[in-house]
Amino acid sequence: MGRPRQFDEERVVRAAYGEFWNKGFDGTSTADLCRATGLPRSSLYNTFHSKEHLFRRALAHYVTTMTARQSAVLDTPGTTALERVRALLAVIVEDEAANQANGRGAGCFTVNTITTVASRNPDIAQLVDADLRRRLSGLRLTLMDGQLDGSVAADRDPGELAWYVTSLIYGMRVAAQSGAGRRTLEGIASTGVAALTP
Amino acid sequence: MGRPRQFDEERVVRAAYGEFWNKGFDGTSTADLCRATGLPRSSLYNTFHSKEHLFRRALAHYVTTMTARQSAVLDTPGTTALERVRALLAVIVEDEAANQANGRGAGCFTVNTITTVASRNPDIAQLVDADLRRRLSGLRLTLMDGQLDGSVAADRDPGELAWYVTSLIYGMRVAAQSGAGRRTLEGIASTGVAALTP
DNA sequence: CTCATTTTGGACCGATCAATACAAAAAGGC
DNA sequence: GCCTTTTTGTATTGATCGGTCCAAAATGAG
Numbered sequence: 001m002g003r004p005r006q007f008d009e010e011r012v013v014r015a016a017y018g019e020f021w022n023k024g025f026d027g028t029s030t031a032d033l034c035r036a037t038g039l040p041r042s043s044l045y046n047t048f049h050s051k052e053h054l055f056r057r058a059l060a061h062y063v064t065t066m067t068a069r070q071s072a073v074l075d076t077p078g079t080t081a082l083e084r085v086r087a088l089l090a091v092i093v094e095d096e097a098a099n100q101a102n103g104r105g106a107g108c109f110t111v112n113t114i115t116t117v118a119s120r121n122p123d124i125a126q127l128v129d130a131d132l133r134r135r136l137s138g139l140r141l142t143l144m145d146g147q148l149d150g151s152v153a154a155d156r157d158p159g160e161l162a163w164y165v166t167s168l169i170y171g172m173r174v175a176a177q178s179g180a181g182r183r184t185l186e187g188i189a190s191t192g193v194a195a196l197t198p
Numbered sequence: 199m200g201r202p203r204q205f206d207e208e209r210v211v212r213a214a215y216g217e218f219w220n221k222g223f224d225g226t227s228t229a230d231l232c233r234a235t236g237l238p239r240s241s242l243y244n245t246f247h248s249k250e251h252l253f254r255r256a257l258a259h260y261v262t263t264m265t266a267r268q269s270a271v272l273d274t275p276g277t278t279a280l281e282r283v284r285a286l287l288a289v290i291v292e293d294e295a296a297n298q299a300n301g302r303g304a305g306c307f308t309v310n311t312i313t314t315v316a317s318r319n320p321d322i323a324q325l326v327d328a329d330l331r332r333r334l335s336g337l338r339l340t341l342m343d344g345q346l347d348g349s350v351a352a353d354r355d356p357g358e359l360a361w362y363v364t365s366l367i368y369g370m371r372v373a374a375q376s377g378a379g380r381r382t383l384e385g386i387a388s389t390g391v392a393a394l395t396p
Numbered sequence: 397c398t399c400a401t402t403t404t405g406g407a408c409c410g411a412t413c414a415a416t417a418c419a420a421a422a423a424g425g426c
Numbered sequence: 427g428c429c430t431t432t433t434t435g436t437a438t439t440g441a442t443c444g445g446t447c448c449a450a451a452a453t454g455a456g
Contacts, residue, residue: 002432003422024314026224030414040435041415047433051414105317114376115310116222119303132376153392160385163378167386171369178312178330180361187358188365194351195393200402201452228444238405239445245403249444 012037017058025117062109063131074142081146089189096176107177136162153198168192210235215256223315260307261329272340279344287387294374305375334360351396366390
């Protein structure tokens with residue numbers, strides 16, 4: 001019943017994400033979104049109710065895939081917890097280096113959202129916050145593991161250490177966006193991990 | 199000769215800075231700027247050539263005062279270099295706590311600029327970059343001092359450590375904007391400093 | 397006082413904004 | 427082959443955008 005859609009919804013969300021990532025929420029016009037997704041205006045508004053709803057979908061897509069990837073690294077068995085945190089930071093470095101190599105904009109969609117729209121939009125802030133809690137709790141578990149296997153300093157609150165690692169990643173993301181190259185990011189990660197060792 | 203101005207240019211720049219800080223470059227309209235500064239449109243455009251020029255003035259004002267304050271802390275004599283870095287991070291914590299207490303938006307104007315307009319505006323990017331280099335070189339000198347007085351690990355490149363501290367501050371700024379309170383920020387700073395000790 | 401010069405107050409500009417309206421097009425159900 | 431339902435394409439909406447124009451106001455110079 002009814003005319004079938006001529007596009008894949010997920011593909012459209014990804015295209016919209018790329019546009020929002022490059023230009024930000026305010027800097028992206030609905031005309032930009034039409035061009036990037038290849039959809040006419042009415043199809044966009046028929047499927048997603050507004051520019052903001054589409055942004056939320058794009059953000060949700062990003063945090064889901066990104067946090068899943070990070071969780072996978074943290075949950076990889078076979079090494080110490082500290083090594084897994086090190087591997088997580090290496091993934092961040094790899095991401096940013098790939099972005100710079102491919103000419104795409106650097107930085108993290110979540111960080112950019114935090115510093116712009118999140119402060120003025122409760123719904124978007126809630127999405128970001130839920131993702132933050134998820135990442136914090138995953139990190140906390142890994143760091144508690146590290147305190148048990150002896151690879152992480154035991155005299156600090158694991159929740160505090162989780163916030164530290166999160167903050168370190170945020171900082172690396174901003175550093176990448178302000179021109180830090182692969183070597184520099186590796187140095188930051190290497191130095192940053194030193195704060196976790198006993 | 200000619201009618202005298204009825205406003206203080208510095209005060210206008212500060213008012214514009216507050217507006218840009220709250221809403222970002224794209225989110226701030228020229229009408230917003232008129233309201234916040236109390237100036238009519240023509241006076242704004244007569245004094246500053248465009249919205250972008252006014253933003254540059256606001257950004258320059260912010261980085262100048264902020265970097266001067268941080269340099270003052272780093273150059274305070276009488277303690278070890280590590281203690282001075284610790285004091286610098288305490289200033290950051292104090293800033294963010296004060297912002298949250300006064301109900302103002304959290305975060306750092308420079309970070310917000312990096313994650314938004316800097317990637318698409320070379321002139322603004324250059325302002326941010328010049329400030330970054332200034333802060334990095336100041337930090338590097340302090341950290342070299344620390345390697346001499348024994349308070350900072352001597353087996354790491356001071357330039358790398360300077361990038362690490364910068365990144366740590368960036369991270370704290372984003373963390374503050376994503377809801378981290380004073381206690382949490384103090385924990386991040388405390389943990390982060392541990393990476394610098396011998 | 398008069399004139400040259402600058403600022404001030406708003407009206408005004410074309411462009412662009414997010415969003416809507418609506419009819420043609422394309423499918424399944426019968 | 428029609429009828430219902432949904433999507434698609436495009437025209438258009440009122441609002442707002444950054445920026446300009448111009449005459450009134452306000453000063454110092456002569």
